Amino acid sequence: MFSFFKRFKGSKAPETAQDESQDTREAVAEQADAPAAPSSRATSEPPGETASGDDLHDLSEIEAETVLETVEIVPPPAPEPAAKKSWIDRLKSGLSKTSAGLTGIFVGTKIDEDLYEELETALLMSDAGVEATEHLLGALREKVRADRLTDPMQVKAALRTLLVDLLKPLEKSLMLGSAQPLVMMIAGVNGAGKTTSIGKLAKHLQRFDQSVLLAAGDTFRAAAREQLAIWGERNNVTVVAQESGDPAAVIFDAVSAARARKIDVLMADTAGRLPTQLHLMEELRKVKRVIGKALDGAPHEVLLVIDANTGQNALSQVKAFDDALQLTGLIVTKLDGTAKGGILAAIARQRPVPVYFIGVGEKVEDLQPFNAEEFTDAMLG
Numbered sequence: 001m002f003s004f005f006k007r008f009k010g011s012k013a014p015e016t017a018q019d020e021s022q023d024t025r026e027a028v029a030e031q032a033d034a035p036a037a038p039s040s041r042a043t044s045e046p047p048g049e050t051a052s053g054d055d056l057h058d059l060s061e062i063e064a065e066t067v068l069e070t071v072e073i074v075p076p077p078a079p080e081p082a083a084k085k086s087w088i089d090r091l092k093s094g095l096s097k098t099s100a101g102l103t104g105i106f107v108g109t110k111i112d113e114d115l116y117e118e119l120e121t122a123l124l125m126s127d128a129g130v131e132a133t134e135h136l137l138g139a140l141r142e143k144v145r146a147d148r149l150t151d152p153m154q155v156k157a158a159l160r161t162l163l164v165d166l167l168k169p170l171e172k173s174l175m176l177g178s179a180q181p182l183v184m185m186i187a188g189v190n191g192a193g194k195t196t197s198i199g200k201l202a203k204h205l206q207r208f209d210q211s212v213l214l215a216a217g218d219t220f221r222a223a224a225r226e227q228l229a230i231w232g233e234r235n236n237v238t239v240v241a242q243e244s245g246d247p248a249a250v251i252f253d254a255v256s257a258a259r260a261r262k263i264d265v266l267m268a269d270t271a272g273r274l275p276t277q278l279h280l281m282e283e284l285r286k287v288k289r290v291i292g293k294a295l296d297g298a299p300h301e302v303l304l305v306i307d308a309n310t311g312q313n314a315l316s317q318v319k320a321f322d323d324a325l326q327l328t329g330l331i332v333t334k335l336d337g338t339a340k341g342g343i344l345a346a347i348a349r350q351r352p353v354p355v356y357f358i359g360v361g362e363k364v365e366d367l368q369p370f371n372a373e374e375f376t377d378a379m380l381g
């Protein structure tokens with residue numbers, strides 16, 4: 001069982017350190033009026049004690065010296081009653097277009113060049129890309145030889161192992177509690193699913209007793225701001241928004257508000273943009289810099305949302321946004337109804353940025369943590 005999120009666990013900080021941290025918070029809060037002013041103190045905050053989750057870890061048991069360890073917290077919450085199908089079922093049906101090309105290959109056949117050729121075509125059609133496809137086929141041929149496999153279903157099992165090995169490094173749980181607020185900046189091209197994913201994630205975080213604040217950093221599209229504001233109202237999540245202006249200023253204000261209100265997680269939406277729009281990419285870099293001025297060490301997470309339908313183009317997006325922003329994670333949306341689920345193999349091979357969540361639909365429970373084994377099983381049928 002994998003965890004939905006992980007919680008950062010550190011020692012109960014000594015009183016003095018807490019006081020210092022408070023001073024630091026106040027000092028930086030004062031800078032909120034001057035967004036351009038450089039941070040005068042480079043103190044990183046000790047992990048804040050979150051109001052929630054105390055039932056899971058008794059902090060008093062932790063030794064005085066700083067011990068940093070990660071702890072798996074509760075598994076994904078039970079799906080809402082309306083969601084009849086389990087996550088695995090939904091993942092499988094979501095990925096059915098991707099798996100359609102791969103599942104039949106191993107049935108009623110023998111291990112020969114035709115089998116490898118068919119597999120190569122299917123992997124390329126799933127947008128796994130040339131590099132990952134060559135890597136998988138080369139390793140598979142080697143394994144068939146070394147293990148003297150004779151049954152095509154054994155070859156399928158070997159492929160499963162290789163695919164899991166390839167995808168495993170992408171598996172990572174989002175860590176909560178390493179900072180308060182934990183600041184997450186979310187970027188992506190237009191329509192990738194940023195705003196919707198932020199909404200879903202906010203709901204998940206609330207279920208884990210995390211207080212959430214949203215920053216409507218998409219100042220470009222009024223409708224996007226309104227979409228987030230309406231969503232926030234309905235779900236009792238505060239949204240910091242401004243009529244117009246600089247996204248960096250909006251997000252700076254939001255970070256200050258999150259600090260003042262002792263919010264657990266701040267998610268900052270940004271306007272969609274193409275990596276080729278260099279001035280807009282520069283704007284994103286500025287947003288990131290300004291967040292760092294509002295809070296040392298922030299943003300703690302820089303997430304890129306990619307639409308799986310865009311296949312190999314999504315890989316280019318990962319590379320470009322990673323070069324510009326040093327991404328910490330990905331959210332891969334719209335895996336339902338795409339035949340291009342193999343794109344995760346391409347990402348694993350060419351730019352292995354961790355995949356925190358995958359989306360297979362529009363409902364809250366359709367966004368879940370990425371698990372390499374589950375994903376491989378759904379992909380191979």
Ligand SMILES: Nc1nc2c(ncn2[C@@H]2O[C@H](COP(=O)(O)OP(=O)(O)OP(=O)(O)O)[C@@H](O)[C@H]2O)c(=O)[nH]1
Nearest residue numbers: 190191192193194195196224272333334359360361
């Ligand atoms: N089928 C499906 N649709 C999704 C998924 N994730 C998001 N969507 C839909 O994709 C559309 C675009 O989502 P948004 O969240 O508005 O995308 P955005 O990146 O914020 O778009 P911009 O604000 O234009 O940059 C919406 O209709 C969402 O419901 C998913 O996993 N599966």
